[in-house]
Amino acid sequence: MLSIFTDRRKFSAGTVLCWTIHFFPAVISHRRQFNGTSLAGLLTKGINMTFSPQLLGSTLLTALLLSACQPESKPASLPDSAPAQQLASADNSRTAVDWPGSYQGVIPCADCSGIKLTLQLQADQQYQLSRYYQERADEPEQTSGRFEWSDDGSSIQLDDADGSRFLVGENRLLLLDQQGQRIGGELAAQYWLDKQQDEPDDSAPAVAAGLTIAGKWQLIELMQQSVADDNQVFLQFDPAGRVSGYTGCNNLTGSYKLQDAMLSFGPLATTRKACREDTLEPQFLEVLAKVDNISIAGEVLSLNRARMAPLARFRRLEQDQAE
Incomplete structure (x- = not known):
């Protein structure tokens, strides 16, 4: 037995x-x-x-099982202070800070004079990021997507290729390393991005002398995403301050006011056709409501808000194409 x-x-x-x-x-x-x-x-x-x-004796021991318990462990004591990247406040940055807006700063670069970062954060957790390698690149790199908040509400992580992380403070962002820690060393103070005032970027090319937005412009990019070449979305400006266009589903008409590089649209009326779910219309109308300045480079018109990356880009249509 x-x-x-x-x-x-x-x-x-x-x-x-x-x-x-x-x-x-x-x-x-x-x-x-x-x-x-x-x-x-x-x-x-x-x-x-x-x-x-x-x-x-002569009988073999057929079963012998010895099992050891794990040592009784006591709960690990909590550190006296929270990690550096956490905010020591009952309110976190997500709920207590007015964080939506545009942030800008120049961070250290290994093979250039600096990387100019412009990060636009939207309340719906969408972002637009511009990286300009000074004295090395002709054009900034544009990225857009979605960001997520950390569990403690103190930092965000972008869904870009680098998984960029930023600590969110009052009117400032701090670029963190890939582990979500502060970057140390002599250059630590150079990883801050400051929130920009809601005004156009003086460094952006505005409407050059002799150029006008009068004419017909076809949409080529919307929210940093290229659109099909055969899309029919366009805006047409006349010198008298009237604008008309096509949203990809409905026609629109209204007024606009342009002073230097500052652009504003008056109330825009559209037809009431039922639209397919994949139409560009909702985003397009949202962009027109946000625009406050423009820039023109060659035959490309950019509609912008403050210093963020262009919300939409258009190419000028020749007279025979505009008809």
Whole structure:
């Protein structure tokens, strides 16, 4: 008949050892003495045992199972202070800080004079990021997508290729390393981006002398995403301050006001056709409502808001194309 002996011992160091031994009483007893010590005593002392046929007699020990418990552990003590990237406040940046807006700064660069970062954060957790490698690149790199908040609401992570992370403060962002930690060293203070006032970027090319937005412009890019070449979305401006166009589903008409590079649209009226779900119309109308300035480079018109990346780009249509 198989019997079971179970014991549990706690040692001075706090280690707990427990075991269960299955044995046949006819073969071995846990009370049997070995060199003056019982089987239980040998296990308690941590002595390795080897049973031999001579010790057990002619009958083999068919089952012997020893299982150890994990040491009883106490909860790890919490650090006295939170990590550097956390905010020591009951309110977190997500709820207590007016974070939507455009941020700009020049961070260190290994092979150029600096990287000019412009990051636009929207309340719906969409972003537009511009990276301009000064004295090395002709055009900035544009990225857009979605960002997520950290569990403690103190930082955000972009869904770009680098998984860029930023600590969010009042009117400032701090670029973090890939582990979400502050970047140290002598250049640590150069990783801040400051929130920009809601005004056009003076460095952006505005409407050059002799150029006008009068004419017909076909959409080529919307929210940093290229659109199909055969799309029919356009805007047409006349010198008298009237604008008309096509949203990809409905016609629109209204007024506009342009002073230097500052552009604003008056109320825009559209027809009421039912639109397919994949139409560009909702985004297009949203962009027109946000625009406050423009820039023209060659035959490309950019509609912008503050210093963020262009919301939409258009190419000028020749007279025969405009008809």
